[in-house]
Amino acid sequence: MTRKRGRGVAAVNYPTGMNLGGDPTQALVHSTPTGNFMVTVSSVDLGQGMKQILRQICAETLGVPSERVVVDTADSDTGPHCMGTFASRGTHRAGNAVIAAAREARGVMLEVAAEMLEVSTDDLETDGAGNIHVVGAPAKAVSVTDTALAAHFQKGRSISGRGMFLVPRSYPSPVDGAMKPATCYAHACTVAEVEVDVETGEVDVISLKNVYEIGRALNPRMVEQQLVGGAWMGISHAIYETTEPYYPQRDHRGVDFNEYLMPGPGNLPRTEVVVLERPAPDGPYGGKGPGEMCANAPIPAIANAIFDAVGVRIDTMPFTPEKILRALRGLEA
Amino acid sequence: MAKIPLHFILNGEERAEFVDSGATLLRLLRDKTGDLTAKSGCLQGTCGTCTVLVDGAPRLSCITLAEDCDGADVETVAGLAAHGQLHPLQHAVMEHFAAQCGFCTPGMLMAAKALFLTNPRPSREDVVEALSGNICRCTGYEPIIQAVLSAAQVMSASGPGAA
Ligand code: FES
Ligand code: FES
Numbered sequence: 001m002t003r004k005r006g007r008g009v010a011a012v013n014y015p016t017g018m019n020l021g022g023d024p025t026q027a028l029v030h031s032t033p034t035g036n037f038m039v040t041v042s043s044v045d046l047g048q049g050m051k052q053i054l055r056q057i058c059a060e061t062l063g064v065p066s067e068r069v070v071v072d073t074a075d076s077d078t079g080p081h082c083m084g085t086f087a088s089r090g091t092h093r094a095g096n097a098v099i100a101a102a103r104e105a106r107g108v109m110l111e112v113a114a115e116m117l118e119v120s121t122d123d124l125e126t127d128g129a130g131n132i133h134v135v136g137a138p139a140k141a142v143s144v145t146d147t148a149l150a151a152h153f154q155k156g157r158s159i160s161g162r163g164m165f166l167v168p169r170s171y172p173s174p175v176d177g178a179m180k181p182a183t184c185y186a187h188a189c190t191v192a193e194v195e196v197d198v199e200t201g202e203v204d205v206i207s208l209k210n211v212y213e214i215g216r217a218l219n220p221r222m223v224e225q226q227l228v229g230g231a232w233m234g235i236s237h238a239i240y241e242t243t244e245p246y247y248p249q250r251d252h253r254g255v256d257f258n259e260y261l262m263p264g265p266g267n268l269p270r271t272e273v274v275v276l277e278r279p280a281p282d283g284p285y286g287g288k289g290p291g292e293m294c295a296n297a298p299i300p301a302i303a304n305a306i307f308d309a310v311g312v313r314i315d316t317m318p319f320t321p322e323k324i325l326r327a328l329r330g331l332e333a
Numbered sequence: 334m335a336k337i338p339l340h341f342i343l344n345g346e347e348r349a350e351f352v353d354s355g356a357t358l359l360r361l362l363r364d365k366t367g368d369l370t371a372k373s374g375c376l377q378g379t380c381g382t383c384t385v386l387v388d389g390a391p392r393l394s395c396i397t398l399a400e401d402c403d404g405a406d407v408e409t410v411a412g413l414a415a416h417g418q419l420h421p422l423q424h425a426v427m428e429h430f431a432a433q434c435g436f437c438t439p440g441m442l443m444a445a446k447a448l449f450l451t452n453p454r455p456s457r458e459d460v461v462e463a464l465s466g467n468i469c470r471c472t473g474y475e476p477i478i479q480a481v482l483s484a485a486q487v488m489s490a491s492g493p494g495a496a
Contacts (some may be wrong), residue, residue, distance in 0.1 A: 232473030
């Protein structure tokens with residue numbers, strides 16, 4: 001059995017979100033009578049932590065503790081419009097929409113508090129702990145709860161806001177086709193080390209070192225969780241996932257995820273993840289999209305490592321034993 | 334078709350149900366007892382998300398016949414937290430951010446609990462082996478492995494019988 005080692009590197013420049021006919025997301029924020037806040041969006045949390053991130057963003061913008069915010073990801077039939085959770089767009093698009101909605105709601109909240117305290121809204125600030133007070137005079141304060149109660153029962157006001165974030169459609173230039181499909185880009189670089197068995201064509205990923213530049217990490221532990229899972233998913237895309245790993249006939253192929261091979265807990269390489277933060281000027285508190293792009297850099301890095309190990313270029317995913325053996329045979333011929 | 338009467342224990346409580354011959358333990362749990370913690374994934378024994386304990390051993394409930402569980406002691410994730418206290422495994426999953434969508438989590442927890450019953454101080458290799466029948470598409474497994482290892486530590490520090 002001959003196993004050969006190789007190392008490969010790849011870097012990606014990944015647009016946050018996409019741009020087909022414009023890329024919008026909308027959000028609504030409103031307060032309950034006791035001064036808790038509800039964010040309504042149609043963006044979906046599929047485990048990546050969208051609810052937590054939107055909760056933090058809303059709380060930060062309103063100036064209230066995040067425990068006071070509830071996020072309802074509702075239903076795309078009834079909620080504010082969102083293009084969806086894909087293309088690493090969730091945090092950026094929905095986050096910006098939530099900021100806009102929370103700003104408007106904060107404006108109303110401060111107007112009500114200003115009336116209660118008999119001062120101008122310009123003189124008010126929030127303490128982040130559930131109170132609104134006069135700048136420089138923390139004793140002259142009213143709680144967010146009392147403000148909301150007053151809005152509901154005395155002033156007849158709705159502490160609420162509407163938020164909209166749209167990346168408008170970008171048309172390609174008729175001259176050279178250039179366009180601006182995204183407003184910010186995340187970056188990733190991976191160094192992969194692999195072992196290729198030249199008799200069986202099997203590839204083992206030995207180690208994966210990843211550096212990700214994702215804007216500001218709005219929730220560092222959740223970012224790390226995404227990146228660790230995503231780097232692994234990159235390996236899965238690179239050498240496992242296909243509905244027809246070995247069969248030339250379509251009717252022999254797998255028909256669902258059961259036949260769709262993925263690495264298990266015994267197939268883990270040594271993985272390192274390093275996060276670089278360069279806040280995006282148009283991102284919500286500087287955040288870009290870490291979601292999808294973190295799986296991308298490992299794939300070409302593994303392809304390059306295979307080339308380094310055995311001298312064959314596999315240019316279609318996944319890099320199955322069959323493709324590698326055929327390519328090796330091609331080298332001999 | 335005649336129904337088969339079944340007596341069994343579910344998370345410490347006695348249960349009596351009638352099941353169809355050939356019905357799976359997963360269907361018994363989800364349809365008859367209302368315990369939805371065992372997930373319905375591949376339904377052919379390949380993903381592990383339906384894992385429950387039957388008499389202390391991990392079983393894929395989607396390919397276990399309900400009628401074979403007469404008199405058995407069945408445990409699901411619903412029985413993990415005792416007296417309102419999360420099980421150390423559940424704590425560890427939180428601490429280590431070891432769940433994203435959470436669909437694999439019940440099966441992972443039960444596979445880990447089964448491991449602890451036979452091997453309270455597992456090595457990393459033991460944990461990997463115990464979880465090798467459980468698929469996760471989100472986490473990349475490492476956080477789950479770390480969570481199980483740390484729960485094992487917490488539990489062996491708090492003495493035998495903690496499982
Ligand atoms: S549902 Fe039982 S193993 Fe997948
Ligand atoms: S957390 Fe989603 S499958 Fe494991």
